[in-house]
Amino acid sequence: MNVSKERIVTGSAGLTGRPTVKPKLYVVKYWQIYSMVLPGLLFFILFKYVPLAGIIIAFQDYSVFTGILSSKFVGMKHFINLFTYPEFLTVTKNTFLISIYQLFFGFPAPIILALLMNDVRKMAFKKVVQTVLYLPHFLSWVIVGGLVINFLSPSSGMLNEVLHMLGREKIFFMQEPNYFRTIVVTSGIWKEVGWGTIIYLAALAGINPELYESAEVDGASKLRQVFSITLPSLLPTIMVLLLLRIGHILDLGFEQVYMLMNPLVTSTGEIIDTYIYRVGLLGGQYSYTTAIGLFKSVIGLILVVGANQLSKKTTGNSIY
Structure with a gap:
């Protein structure tokens, strides 16, 4: 009799010795938690998954007058045009170059700044510095773009005034294609470096502070502690953020480039996002620009999966 009761208890509890709870009852019991998750799920469903149905436009000669269901199916026509237009190849090149510059110079900037701020011992000074560095993040690119343009203005810009005081000629920075990528990368770092820390x-x-105490006892310098303790401890965080950044390598941000770009720097400044706006929204080529968007998504997926696998094999850190 005792054996049978034990079997009944074990069977109902499972291997873990705990009573199993049906999924439906679990949802009802913890409905508060699920209600908090619900807005996020609705956001992704409505704005991320539902719009995926519009991908079919990339394979049609879409017209707003005939609609998706009645537009003519053309297969890979727009993708063929995509890789044969010299203009698109130039835009893709600009996007990759600016992204690589931002990744090379912009990604390490918050790490270096965080290491420097972590060694500040005066809390009042540290809070003031943090506030000053965080502030640009909350400014729109309309404001930041105006500040950058005024700062580099040949007539009243601070930088050109300094060059004039040094006896050098003033430079039209915003009209020189060779300076545009540097301006984009530098202004992006200035705006987001504080928030990234x-x-x-x-x-x-x-x-663990005891790691630094042990290192000091062993006679390790500050620089040695950074490379032996701090950076290895930050490596998982760095790798996750780097992988997420690589996935958005073709998403430079439309607002920044659009506010800073002008017709004189289009050859080096126009990126995929501004090209989609000009050709798709202003030019009405919806199918062609949808194909460009699908191309961006596929490239981003390939980069994320490839970088994630490489990171998993080399460092053991990954996002999935």
Whole structure:
């Protein structure tokens, strides 16, 4: 009799010894948690998954008057045009170059700044510096673009005034194609570097202080502690953010480039996002620009999967 009761209890509890809960009852019991998740799920469903149905436009000669169901199916026509237009190849080249510059110079900037701020011991000074560095993130690119243009103005810009004081000729920075990519990367770093330090400062706060104490006892210098303790501890966070950044390598941000670009720097400044706006929305070539958007998504997916697998094999860190 005792054996049978034990079997009944074990069977109902499973291998873990805990009573199993049906999924439906679990959802009802913890409905508060699921209600908090619901807005996020609705956002992704409505704005990420439902619009995927519009991908079919890339394979049609879409017209707003005939609609998706009645537009003519043309197969890979727009993708063929995509890779044969010299203009698109130039735009893709500009996008990749600016993205690589931002990745090479912009990605390490918050890490370096976080390491410097972590060593500041005067909390009042540290809070003031953090506030000043965070502030540009909350400004729109309309404001930041105007500040950059005024700062580089040949007539009243601060930089040109300094050059004039040094006896050099003033430079029309915003009209020189060779300077545009540098301006985009530098202004992007200035705007986002402070905000990017938040995650790294949080990761630095989680490092065990006893590791630094042991290193000091062993006679390790500050620089040695950074390379032996700090950076290895930050490596998982760095790799996750790097992988996410690589996935958006073709998404430079329409607002920034659109605010800074002018017809004189189009040859080096126009990117895929501004090209889609000009050709798709203003030119009415919806199918062609939808094909460009699908091309961006596929390239981003390939880069994320490839970089994730490479990171998993080399460092053991990955996003999935």
